[in-house]
Amino acid sequence: MEMLNPYCGVDRDPRGVVRLTICNAGSLNILGTPAINGVREGLEALANDRQIRVLVVAGQSDKSMIGGADIKEMAKLDQASAEKFITGLRDLCEAARAFPAPVIARMPGWCLGGGLEFAAACDFRIAAHDAHFGMPEVRVGIPSVIHAALLPRLIGWGRARWLVMTAENIDAPTALAWGLVDVVAPSGGLDAAVEKTVAALLECGPEALRAQKSLLRQWEELPLKESVDLSIGVFGQSFLTGEPQRLMQGFINRKR
Known part of the structure; x- marks a missing residue:
């Protein structure tokens, strides 16, 4: 794996498929400002590579792609620093949304808050059978913002309202039924499910x-x-x- 920076590892294969692994963010891949900036910089650097046909985003552990944003960091924010923090997270999500080639989110384990906002900004979401999803922000005194605005477009207003206002988590079958994820892989089959989607995309121009x-x-x-x-x-x-x-x-x- 080639490290673009401490938070961003890259594996390339001869087909033009690149796997970006979010590194050094703990076992649940919780994103604080250094990781947010590192992953964004990695995405922006890769965006210029015309040889990339598919980008797969993964976490370093199988507990999560991105568990969420760092509550320890957010607990110390004031109005000005909060806006700066969330602008950084917006720019990370937008780097995935604006990435020129298709982006697949590989989603094991937990995907909460800022992690789900990032996943919503990807083109495809492929989840493990035991994955869980939620928008817990209102439970810790903040609204869900930035790319949570994509959720009503993905799953409809009622379900988006349920996620962001009850802060209740949903399981993978529910996420699939709602249209929040595209594929739920069988046990042990997450990478095979990702590869199946990669193969479909490689058949296209x-x-x-x-x-x-x-x-x-x-x-x-x-x-x-x-x-x-x-x-x-x-x-x-x-x-x-x-x-x-x-x-x-x-x-x-x-x-x-």
């Missing part, structure tokens, strides 16, 4: 996937007519990459 991710991000913000009209130009531009010509011809040749 890398430039097409990057264009699709960018479009999805814009569709979240734009009115419907603008979303529809904007995508016409993106469709045209895809023919400049050579991918449609190559992949469509391959499809036609297979059909013969």
Whole structure:
């Protein structure tokens, strides 16, 4: 594993799949400011690498990808330092959301608060069979903020309201039924489930996937007519990459 910084380890394979491991944040991968900044810097550095086709984000232990934000650090904050702290966490989540290639969150164990906000900013969430999820912030006197704003879009207003206002945890089958995660792996099968999704993404045109991710991000913000009209130009531009010509011809040749 290559260490980009003390909090960010990277493994690359020949297919263009990169695994980013969050390191040195304790067994539950609790994020304080140094880890938040380290992982964000790692994501921003990797974002410039056009060879990356899929990014998998994992924790160093199998207890968690990101357990949550560091309560010991947050307990000492005042208004100004609280805003600075949460801006750092926002920038980390946004680095995943803005990452040009697809991002898979590998989610064993616990995923709470800031960890779930980060996971919501990833493209795919693949959970262990015994994973648990929650937004406990209101129990410690703060609201859930920043990329918790993605939750109503993912799971609907009622379920998002339940998570952020009751602070009750949900298990993996519930998270799957709600649409909070995409896949729940069988016992011992988390890496196989991640690999299955990686394999599906590698079957797709890398430039097409990057264009699709960018479009999805814009569709979240734009009115419907603008979303529809904007995508016409993106469709045209895809023919400049050579991918449609190559992949469509391959499809036609297979059909013969």
